[in-house]
Structure formats: structure tokens, C-alpha cells
Amino acid sequence: MNAPDRIREQDEKLARERKAIVRDGPKLKGAELAARLDRTWRRPPGILGWLATVDHKEIGRRYIVTALIFLALGGALALLMRLQLARPDNNLISASRYNELFTMHGSTMMFLFAVPVMEGIAVYIIPLMLGTRSTAFPRLNAFSYFMYLFGGLMLWGAFALNIGPDIGWFAYTPLSGPQFSPGKRADVWAQMITFTEVAALAAAVVLTCTILKCRAPGMTLARMPLFAWAMLVVAVMIIFSMPSIALASSMLISDRLVGTNFFNAYEHGDALLWQHLFWFFGHPEVYIIFLPATGFVSVITETFCRRPVFAYPVVVLSLVSTGILAFGLWVHHMFATGLPRVGYSFYTAASMTVAIPTALQIFCWLATMWDGRPRLAVPMLYVIGFIVTFVIGGLTGVIIAAVPLDLELHDTYFIVAHFHYVLIGGAVFPLLGILTYWYPKFTGRMMHEALGKIGFWLLFLGFQLAFFPMHFAGLLGMPRRVYTYPAGLGLELPNLLSTIGAFAVALAVVLFVTNGLFSLYRGVLAPANPWGAASLEWATSSPPPAYNFAHIPVVESQTPLWDSPAELPVVTGLRVDQKEMLLTTVVAAAPDLREPVPEPSLWPFISAVAVGVLFISSIFSPWAIVFGAIPSAIALTAWFWPKDMNRLPEPVIS
Amino acid sequence: MIPVPRFTDDVADLPTTKFGTSSLTWWGILGYMVIEGAAFGLAFAAYFFLMGHEQGWPPEGRQAPNLLFGTLFTIVILLSEIPNTAIKKAAHKRDVPAIRALMPVIVAIGAVLLVIRGFEFNNLNCRWTDNAYASIVWALLLLHTVHIMTDWFDTIVLWLLMRTDLGWEGRRLVDTDENSLYWRYVWLLWIPIYLMIYWVPRL
Numbered sequence: 001m002n003a004p005d006r007i008r009e010q011d012e013k014l015a016r017e018r019k020a021i022v023r024d025g026p027k028l029k030g031a032e033l034a035a036r037l038d039r040t041w042r043r044p045p046g047i048l049g050w051l052a053t054v055d056h057k058e059i060g061r062r063y064i065v066t067a068l069i070f071l072a073l074g075g076a077l078a079l080l081m082r083l084q085l086a087r088p089d090n091n092l093i094s095a096s097r098y099n100e101l102f103t104m105h106g107s108t109m110m111f112l113f114a115v116p117v118m119e120g121i122a123v124y125i126i127p128l129m130l131g132t133r134s135t136a137f138p139r140l141n142a143f144s145y146f147m148y149l150f151g152g153l154m155l156w157g158a159f160a161l162n163i164g165p166d167i168g169w170f171a172y173t174p175l176s177g178p179q180f181s182p183g184k185r186a187d188v189w190a191q192m193i194t195f196t197e198v199a200a201l202a203a204a205v206v207l208t209c210t211i212l213k214c215r216a217p218g219m220t221l222a223r224m225p226l227f228a229w230a231m232l233v234v235a236v237m238i239i240f241s242m243p244s245i246a247l248a249s250s251m252l253i254s255d256r257l258v259g260t261n262f263f264n265a266y267e268h269g270d271a272l273l274w275q276h277l278f279w280f281f282g283h284p285e286v287y288i289i290f291l292p293a294t295g296f297v298s299v300i301t302e303t304f305c306r307r308p309v310f311a312y313p314v315v316v317l318s319l320v321s322t323g324i325l326a327f328g329l330w331v332h333h334m335f336a337t338g339l340p341r342v343g344y345s346f347y348t349a350a351s352m353t354v355a356i357p358t359a360l361q362i363f364c365w366l367a368t369m370w371d372g373r374p375r376l377a378v379p380m381l382y383v384i385g386f387i388v389t390f391v392i393g394g395l396t397g398v399i400i401a402a403v404p405l406d407l408e409l410h411d412t413y414f415i416v417a418h419f420h421y422v423l424i425g426g427a428v429f430p431l432l433g434i435l436t437y438w439y440p441k442f443t444g445r446m447m448h449e450a451l452g453k454i455g456f457w458l459l460f461l462g463f464q465l466a467f468f469p470m471h472f473a474g475l476l477g478m479p480r481r482v483y484t485y486p487a488g489l490g491l492e493l494p495n496l497l498s499t500i501g502a503f504a505v506a507l508a509v510v511l512f513v514t515n516g517l518f519s520l521y522r523g524v525l526a527p528a529n530p531w532g533a534a535s536l537e538w539a540t541s542s543p544p545p546a547y548n549f550a551h552i553p554v555v556e557s558q559t560p561l562w563d564s565p566a567e568l569p570v571v572t573g574l575r576v577d578q579k580e581m582l583l584t585t586v587v588a589a590a591p592d593l594r595e596p597v598p599e600p601s602l603w604p605f606i607s608a609v610a611v612g613v614l615f616i617s618s619i620f621s622p623w624a625i626v627f628g629a630i631p632s633a634i635a636l637t638a639w640f641w642p643k644d645m646n647r648l649p650e651p652v653i654s
Numbered sequence: 655m656i657p658v659p660r661f662t663d664d665v666a667d668l669p670t671t672k673f674g675t676s677s678l679t680w681w682g683i684l685g686y687m688v689i690e691g692a693a694f695g696l697a698f699a700a701y702f703f704l705m706g707h708e709q710g711w712p713p714e715g716r717q718a719p720n721l722l723f724g725t726l727f728t729i730v731i732l733l734s735e736i737p738n739t740a741i742k743k744a745a746h747k748r749d750v751p752a753i754r755a756l757m758p759v760i761v762a763i764g765a766v767l768l769v770i771r772g773f774e775f776n777n778l779n780c781r782w783t784d785n786a787y788a789s790i791v792w793a794l795l796l797l798h799t800v801h802i803m804t805d806w807f808d809t810i811v812l813w814l815l816m817r818t819d820l821g822w823e824g825r826r827l828v829d830t831d832e833n834s835l836y837w838r839y840v841w842l843l844w845i846p847i848y849l850m851i852y853w854v855p856r857l
Binding site (some may be wrong): 269570 | 656664666668671676677682689697713783784786790807815819822823
């Protein structure tokens with residue numbers, strides 16, 4: 001209505017042009033379609049093309065590789081600490097350097113390795129698993145990676161320049177406040193948080209929208225792969241929990257930089273406010289790391305037992321209820337701060353309750369194995385190692401959920417043992433399993449099986465040797481975060497065993513990396529579906545082409561590739577000459593819209609640089625926020641602004 | 655082996671834009687609204703947490719912020735919903751001339767709001783360095799100011815884009831619709847902040 005004649009004429013002309021657009025279909029398929037899609041979807045070559053890419057597979061791969069490098073760096077710090085603790089009264093590392101080491105180790109592992117690696121895998125695999133061509137908002141996805149990278153580089157750059165943080169990975173006030181931590185170490189930590197939160201939140205929005213809107217037609221919520229369910233729950237948890245740490249670290253930096261008094265008890269602030277805000281994020285964070293791993297376990301168990309996971313609805317409900325309960329537990333980190341009695345009872349009960357959905361999931365996996373015919377290939381070994389180790393960690397968790405025991409064991413090596421059991425056993429074991437499992441999809445080659453098995457056993461046994469004795473060290477009263485211990489208290493043996501175990505773990509990781517690098521060039525070539533799996537990521541070649549699928553698959557059950565292995569139902573009609581994807585409805589996954597996919601662009605990178613400069617300079621002056629906002633606003637506007645001002649027959653995001 | 659395609663449906667006739675929950679950006683914006691809502695919600699929690707420690711609120715010897723500018727701000731931002739709704743409706747009707755006429759109005763209102771906001775900061779009767787009360791009050795007002803400024807800026811960008819021929823494109827009308835949705839969120843969030851800054855200290 002009331003469009004001027006000129007616009008009406010344009011509309012009619014565009015409608016005519018729309019009819020001539022080339023689309024896939026029975027008349028355009030096979031090699032010709034593949035060649036044309038490749039021309040449309042391939043990114044420009046060279047360094048600029050590398051910086052501009054919006055391909056979720058490239059971004060996911062970078063996320064994974066970067067996170068694994070941070071894992072190696074964080075692991076190296078752990079080895080240094082274990083060397084220092086190998087014998088009593090050791091003076092290999094000074095007390096203050098030791099403070100830096102455990103702070104960098106914890107911060108790196110939590111913020112630069114564990115969460116990003118899970119998001120990276122999801123960014124790579126979720127669109128393939130859902131049968132679509134791209135994530136939602138691929139430019140936001142690219143921006144997210146660069147923010148994460150810059151945050152990690154800043155933290156490690158500062159450490160290399162000897163201004164690395166030394167306040168513990170949870171940076172408790174008042175220690176981290178202006179009075180007790182002069183200098184810039186605490187500010188570096190707080191801004192690393194800001195970087196990684198921006199990155200994680202962006203990736204969480206990308207994943208949520210991808211999972212809700214980009215599924216293949218017919219993939220109703222009730223048919224969605226369990227890994228997608230796990231990542232949906234995780235992404236929503238990130239959205240609700242990470243603002244808390246972003247707010248807390250902003251308050252900390254403003255206390256330090258412009259003299260606010262949020263945590264300053266002399267002016268009626270409260271150090272415990274920090275602990276509440278930190279753990280409101282910090283506890284869900286643990287499940288943000290653990291739940292993707294449960295998704296991995298479901299994927300591996302299904303494939304290697306050759307039957308769908310037992311009691312799918314129970315597993316989904318367990319994921320959702322764990323996600324909700326995780327927000328009611330944070331105070332159990334604060335039992336030693338003194339609470340009202342009802343607070344103790346409530347948070348003890350809540351902490352024990354969360355064991356229920358987790359146990360249900362474990363029973364479902366065991367039932368799947370019981371009923372199926374498990375093949376003990378490397379990924380499945382990691383699943384079994386996970387179940388054993390995680391159950392031990394879960395049991396010590398129930399122990400320390402009880403207040404009297406927690407008050408006894410708080411801040412001892414018992415806690416260190418507990419959370420390494422749940423985080424390494426619960427997340428890193430399934431991670432290495434799934435990396436072995438998806439390696440052929442990522443690279444087109446298989447990892448070496450025998451080397452993988454040796455690596456698994458070395459890791460599994462080395463891990464137990466490193467961390468099981470810590471329970472005893474903790475029961476004997478050895479506090480965490482103290483750079484040495486006196487002789488004669490019975491701590492020598494457990495510490496020496498832990499150090500030996502830590503080096504065995506390191507050797508296993510080196511073996512895994514060697515296997516990964518060796519197989520990249522010498523591994524057996526992988527077919528499209530080497531494990532005989534059921535989900536859609538295996539319906540395309542290994543590695544997948546830039547456009548993922550030549551035609552968009554249609555899903556008729558929870559295990560599409562097991563229904564009819566030789567043929568795949570598909571829908572047609574997406575554009576071939578421009579990047580386009582299919583959106584479906586949120587619950588029923590009925591075809592809803594055709595959505596243009598953005599062209600590669602340098603602006604996400606430039607925006608990340610501008611925002612990065614703002615964040616880093618705001619360590620030094622509050623005015624950086626004002627002046628840094630200008631280039632950031634320009635870059636973000638240029639990102640959004642259409643590059644072609646002519647009206648086109650159908651939308652293109654240039 | 656890659657399975658052979660079995661052709662079922664054709665989606666070529668599907669539209670490329672729809673308003674509301676079909677739109678991908680609608681979900682993206684919802685995601686960011688929840689993020690911001692969570693941050694504001696936790697800041698509110700921090701406000702009441704700090705308040706719980708005090709004998710008086712504001713602490714003794716302090717005055718509550720002056721009501722005039724905060725209340726004026728509230729009235730103007732509530733009235734801004736009238737042109738905002740008109741823009742949203744015009745987007746659904748593809749009434750581009752109406753959008754082009756109304757967007758400068760909402761941009762001007764945003765500018766007025768930012769000026770009033772400056773006076774609000776001057777009438778808090780405290781500086782952020784005074785004590786924890788002052789810090790959290792400044793934080794709430796500053797957070798909301800950032801909220802207003804970012805939305806004001808992207809409304810200007812959208813307005814400039816709507817003035818070009820591309821303003822007739824379905825995607826840009828969806829952008830307009832969702833920008834209006836976001837502005838509603840900005841003023842909705844202001845209501846609890848207004849009550850916390852100006853009225854809770856008077857209880």
C-alpha cells in the first residue's frame with residue numbers, strides 16, 4: 001500500500017526476476033549442483049579470506065584448536081606446580097609465583113579451555129547434526145571467536161610480561177580489591193573475564209537460535225539428537241549465568257579503577273556480594289562444562305551400542321532439570337562463610353538433589369549398553385572411563401554437600417580431588433572420546449586405533465594415580481593453594497604419587513596430540529559414515545563441503561540414517577547462486593522461511609579489534625570506555641550496513 | 655557412502671521474511687534481552703543485598719535523589735511508546751512513508767531523554783565514591799543509560815537506512831518491527847529502576 005509508482009514498478013520487476021533464480025531440485029543435482037554450490041559457498045582465499053570467513057566449520061575448528069592449545073598451556077602450569085609439590089619444603093617455585101601459577105591454571109582451564117572447547121565443537125557439529133548449512137548469525141559467531149582469542153592472548157601476554165593475575169581463579173574480594181592487590185594483575189583477570197563472557201554469550205545466542213530455528217524439516221524437538229538437547233540447555237544456562245560474572249567483574253574493576261565501594265566493607269560494601277555473584281555464575285559454569293560432555297556420551301553410546309539411547313525422554317528431562325537445579329546450588333561454595341541454619345539445610349538438600357537427574361542419565365547409558373552390543377573402540381573406552389571416574393567424583397560431591405563434612409574439608413586437597421574427578425572425569429574424558437569420534441568428520445581421516453587405546457589407558461590410570469591420593473592429602477589436612485608443606489605430616493607419599501600421575505597424564509595428552517597430528521597426514525581415509533552412526537552429520541562427506549548438504553535432509557525419526565541407510569529424503573528449492581538456508585518452526589520443525597546466509601566479511605574481525613582495544617585500555621583509564629566506544633560503534637554499524645544499496649529480487653546479506 | 659537423495663517437498667515458494675517468532679533475528683534479540691535482563695536482575699539483587707546491611711536507606715546523613723528529573727524522564731519515556739507503537743504498526747503495513755515520518759520523532763525523544771538523564775545524574779545527591787549505596791545507585795542509572803544510548807544509536811542507523819530504497823525491503827521492515835520491540839524493553843526495564851532509585855529510599 002501507498003508505495004509510490006516507482007517502487008511498485010520495482011516490486012513487479014523483482015517478482016519477475018525471482019522466477020528466474022536457480023534452485024536445487026530433481027533437475028539440478030549431483031556433480032553440477034555440487035560445483036555450483038561450491039562456487040557460491042567457498043570463501044575467498046588468502047589471509048583476508050581467512051579473517052573474513054563465516055563458515056561455522058572453520059570457526060568451530062579454530063575454537064577447538066585454540067582451546068586445546070590453552071589446555072596444553074594450563075597443563076604445563078599444572079606440571080610446574082606438581083614439581084614444586086613433589087617433595088616437602090621444596091623451593092623450586094616461590095610462593096608468589098606459585099600464586100600466579102594456580103590462578104593462571106584455573107582461569108585458563110575454566111575460561112579459555114573448558115567452555116570454549118565445548119562451544120567450538122558445538123559450533124562445528126550442531127549445524128551438520130541438524131541438517132542445515134550454517135549456524136544462525138555466522139558473523140556473530142566469527143566475532144565471538146576473535147573476542148575469545150584476544151581475551152586469551154591478553155591474559156597470557158600479561159603473564160609473560162609478569163603482570164599475570166595471582167588472586168585465584170575466583171578472585172575473592174577483598175584480596176582482589178584495590179587495597180590488597182595494587183598494580184594491574186587483578187584488572188587483567190577481570191578484563192579476561194569480560195572478553196570471554198562476550199564471546200561465550202555470543203556463541204550461546206548463536207547456538208540457541210540455530211537449534212531452535214535451523215533444524216531439518218521433520219526434526220521435531222522430540223527427535224532432536226541428545227547432543228543438541230544438551231547444547232540447548234547449556235546455551236540457555238550461559239545466557240542466564242554469565243551476566244552474573246560480567247556484572248561482578250565490572251563492579252570489581254570499577255572498585256579498583258574509579259573508587260566505587262561495592263566490595264569495600266569500610267564504606268558498607270560487602271565482600272560476600274562478590275562470592276554470591278561469582279558463584280551464581282560459577283556453579284552453573286560447572287554444569288555448562290559437564291552437560292555437553294553428557295551429550296558426547298549419549299552420542300558415543302548410541303553409535304557404539306547400535307541402538308538408540310534407552311529412555312530418551314528421561315535423558316532430556318534429566319538435562320533440563322540439571323540445568324534448572326544448577327542455579328539453586330551456588331551457596332554450597334560458601335558454607336564456610338557462615339549462613340543461617342535454613343540456608344545450610346536448603347543448599348545441602350539442593351546439592352544432593354542434583355545427583356538424582358545425573359544418576360538417571362548414567363542408568364540410561366548403562367541400560368543402553370546392557371541392551372546393545374557395545375563395541376569397545378577408543379571413544380567407547382572413554383565413555384566407560386568417564387562413568388567410573390565421574391561416579392567417584394559424584395560420590396565425593398555428595399559427601400561435601402553435607403555441611404559438617406564441608407566445613408572440615410573446605411579448601412583442602414579433598415576438594416581439589418573432587419573437582420578434578422568431576423571435571424576431568426566428567427568432561428575431559430568424554431571430550432577426548434568425542435574428538436576421536438568426530439575426528440574423521442573434521443579431517444577426512446581416522447585416528448590411529450592402537451595408539452588411541454594406549455593413550456586411553458595411560459590417561460585413565462595416570463589420572464587415578466594423580467588425583468586419588470589427593471583425597472588422602474586433603475583428609476590429612478593439606479590446604480590447597482599453599483606452595484609447599486612441611487615434612488613429617490604424612491603428606492610426602494600422596495604428593496609424590498600425584499606428581500608421578502600428573503606426568504603420566506601429560507604423556508597421555510602428548511600421545512593424543514601426536515596421534516591427532518600423525519593421523520592428519522597418515523590416517524586411514526574416512527568414508528562419510530565410518531562408525532555406522534545414525535545422525536545427520538554422517539550423511540555428508542568427511543570433511544563436509546562448504547555448503548554441508550547438497551539438498552536439505554528431511555527427518556522422520558530420532559535415528560535418520562538407520563531408517564534407510566542407502567537413501568535420504570530431502571527437500572529442494574534453496575538458491576544455488578546465493579547462500580541460503582532453510583528455517584523451520586521451533587517445535588514441529590515445519591518449513592517456515594528461506595533465510596539468506598551472510599557473505600564473508602572483515603567487519604566482525606575489525607569490530608573485535610575495536611572492542612578489544614576498548615577493553616584492554618579500560619584497564620588503565622575509565623575514559624577508554626568513552627573513546628573506545630566510537631570506533632566500536634563505527635565498526636558494528638559497518639558490519640550491519642548493506643553493501644549493495646540496490647533492491648534485489650531476494651534478500652542477500654552482503 | 656553418501657546416501658542418495660529421495661526428493662520429497664519443494665520449499666522454493668516459502669517467503670524470505672516474516673514478522674515475530676518466525677524471524678531468526680527475533681530469537682537473537684530475545685536472547686540478548688534475556689542476557690541484559692539477567693544482568694539487570696542481578697544488579698537489582700545486589701541493590702537489595704547491600705540495602706539489607708544498612709540501618710537506613712539511603713544511609714544516615716544522606717538525602718534520597720531529587721524526584722523531579724527522574725519523574726520527568728519516566729513520563730517522557732512512557733509517552734515515547736505512542737510513536738513507537740505507531741512505527742511498529744506501520745512496519746506491519748509496509749507503510750514506509752509513515753515510518754520515515756515517525757522515526758525522527760523517536761530519535762528526538764531519545765535525545766531529550768539523554769539530556770534529562772544528565773540532570774538525573776546531577777540530582778542523585780551522592781557521588782559513586784561515597785559509599786556502597788551511592789555505588790549501586792550510580793551503577794543502576796549508568797547501566798540504563800548505556801541501554802538507552804545503544805538503542806538510540808541503532809535507531810538512528812535504522813532511520814538512515816529506512817530513508818533509502820532498501821526501506822521497502824521486507825527484511826528492513828522486520829528490523830523496524832524488532833527495533834520497536836526492543837525499545838519497549840528499554841522502557842519496561844526503566845520502571846523497576848526508577849522505583850529503586852527514587853522511591854525505595856523514600857519508603
